[in-house]
Amino acid sequence: MPTRFLLFAALFAVAFWGLRRWFGGYVRPPATKALAPREWALVAATADALFPAGGVIPPSGSEAGVPAYVDHYVASVPSSVRLLMRMLFALFEQATLFFPAPGRGGRRRFSGLSVDQQVAVLEGWRSSGFFPRRLVFTSLRAIMSMGYLADPAVLRQLDLAPLEFTSPVAAADLLYPPVGRPRSEIRHHETTAPSDGTPHEIGGPIHHAYREGAE
Numbered sequence: 690m691p692t693r694f695l696l697f698a699a700l701f702a703v704a705f706w707g708l709r710r711w712f713g714g715y716v717r718p719p720a721t722k723a724l725a726p727r728e729w730a731l732v733a734a735t736a737d738a739l740f741p742a743g744g745v746i747p748p749s750g751s752e753a754g755v756p757a758y759v760d761h762y763v764a765s766v767p768s769s770v771r772l773l774m775r776m777l778f779a780l781f782e783q784a785t786l787f788f789p790a791p792g793r794g795g796r797r798r799f800s801g802l803s804v805d806q807q808v809a810v811l812e813g814w815r816s817s818g819f820f821p822r823r824l825v826f827t828s829l830r831a832i833m834s835m836g837y838l839a840d841p842a843v844l845r846q847l848d849l850a851p852l853e854f855t856s857p858v859a860a861a862d863l864l865y866p867p868v869g870r871p872r873s874e875i876r877h878h879e880t881t882a883p884s885d886g887t888p889h890e891i892g893g894p895i896h897h898a899y900r901e902g903a904e
Contacts, residue, residue, distance in 0.1 A: 714801070718756070722764035728775065730800040731782040732756045736833050738807040746846045750833065753843050758836035762869040774832070781814075781829055788813060788822075835869070841899040850899040857883050 715726035724732065736750025763774055782799050789795035790806035799810060814826035837843055844850040858881045866874040
């Protein structure tokens with residue numbers, strides 16, 4: 690009897706610890722479409738580790754709205770892709786159990802590590818000699834980069850904000866929504882006359898939606 694009790698107590702303790710590590714301690718994010726609190730925390734932490742405040746491009750990942758972008762993106766993809774993305778986020782959040790960060794507390798969840806530890810973990814995945822680890826890092830970085838480069842302030846810093854001009858509506862514009870949006874958000878329903886070929890001035894005014902204060 691004592692042995693069975695001890696075994697039950699041990700299993701209960703492990704299950705409690707596992708549930709607490711998986712679900713506990715996360716702050717509820719703003720209203721989201723798809724991301725759970727643990728996923729939002731992972732995305733925000735990863736974005737800020739990859740794109741820190743005061744870096745070469747000033748806006749941090751969070752300041753550039755990466756978590757909100759990823760939330761909309763996850764909500765818009767097919768359910769099979771959404772499942773893979775959730776698995777990716779869960780893996781990276783919990784993998785510090787097996788690939789700990791340097792220093793004290795290195796086996797905490799990724800979102801609970803210090804910034805220096807998070808950067809070290811990301812570098813470990815990026816430079817790993819084990820190809821699947823590098824592939825996981827590349828996939829996660831691609832998602833974060835899409836969100837970061839979608840921010841108008843970031844595009845202004847890179848001189849990549851689109852110029853202000855009227856773009857002809859082609860047949861393809863009637864078929865596809867903006868990147869990361871569902872088909873219900875297709876913006877055009879009829880084509881317009883093609884461009885007359887007049888070049889636009891380089892360095893002209895940027896599109897109104899990308900000007901400072903517009904966002």
